[in-house]
Amino acid sequence: MYLVANINVEICASKSCKLCTQYCPEANTIQYSETMGTDKGYKYGTAYIAVDRCKGCALCVWVCDTMAKNNAIKMIMIDQLPMAAVTDNIRYEEKTTVAVLSNPMIVIGN
């Protein structure tokens, strides 16, 4: 098992600084979705991780904790994630993305 980043939607959707999307060294790994936050009644959208692309460097954790001071990102073992996005389930729209969350272990096992 290995660690991947996990973003707390409640904190992220109330701040929406988008800093982590700009600092991740991997392309299209930290994505941004308007609906994932606003659908749950939060003010803004939220960032989320495409777990199949995350290499687990935790650079985003430092950015979120130290630069943004939001403490919304934690590293979690991939089999402990309740639900997560993978590249196959991410759809791009005009200025946002839409992700269908699923259990990452099931999708990776396919």
Added chain:
Amino acid sequence: MSLDYVKFSGGFEKFMPKEYRDMVEHGPFGKKISVSQMGSFKEILEEHPMCAGCAMTLFIRLAIIAFPNPEDTITVGTAGCGRLAISQAAIPFVYGNYGDQNGVASGLSRGLRLRFGDKPKDVVVMAGDGGTADIGFQQVLHSWFRKERFTTIMLDNEVYGNTGGQESGMTNRGAVLKMAPLGKKFEKMDMLQMAKVAGCAYVATVVPNNPRRVESVIKKAVLIAREVGSTYIQAYTSCNIEYAIPTDKVMEDAKTVENDRYQFTEYVSEEAKQYLTERYGYKDYLPKAAAPAAAIPTKA
């Protein structure tokens, strides 16, 4: 070389991988995008085999987003870590022999001008500190003296990271590395000064802990290289493996190094300033203090 080169041939769309389809439909080709939109469009850079948490990868990712016309850009690289990521992007990538990247780019840039005339086709060299300052040094400097119109970006990780940690010309004096156990005995090469002496129209240092600045610097360098002359960007992109930086502390290190010895500097020649202002509407180089100062004597 146009927007069409990424599009599907008729009937093949359903056979293409999702990532490719996303890039054609939601990629940045033919659009104006910026780093503030990151995470909401499909990037040109794809998955790559570079180490987790590598600052060089982050810089390459930002650089590719910053290209003013990615559909009209060719990247040129050489041996080194950087080419592992640059080659995984939907931009034509030319991989020269070690050190000849600026020679290849000179010919490429001239050939594109002959073929396409005034239509801008950008050539961007992205090579490591070894490829630029050591092994490719002669070709780099000569391309600058010839005022070849393309951008040279040095991905300065201050070590030969790909081959086990030998010292390079850009390593700091005294640095102890796996393959340089006695510490480097000479100073870090001053490539910025050399670029200015050789006549580069734009010279800048940048650290990737400021994405907007990286974007702005690369845009300016590529635009100036279209007509004015050679441009040079030196980017500090730490090697977290050879310098043993924990991956989650890579940006902290970048910040420390930026404050210590890699402050943002930018040199723009007068010709380049005029070009940016007149052609691309940059307001930064308009005479600011001169206007009110000139107004006072006329009133008096």
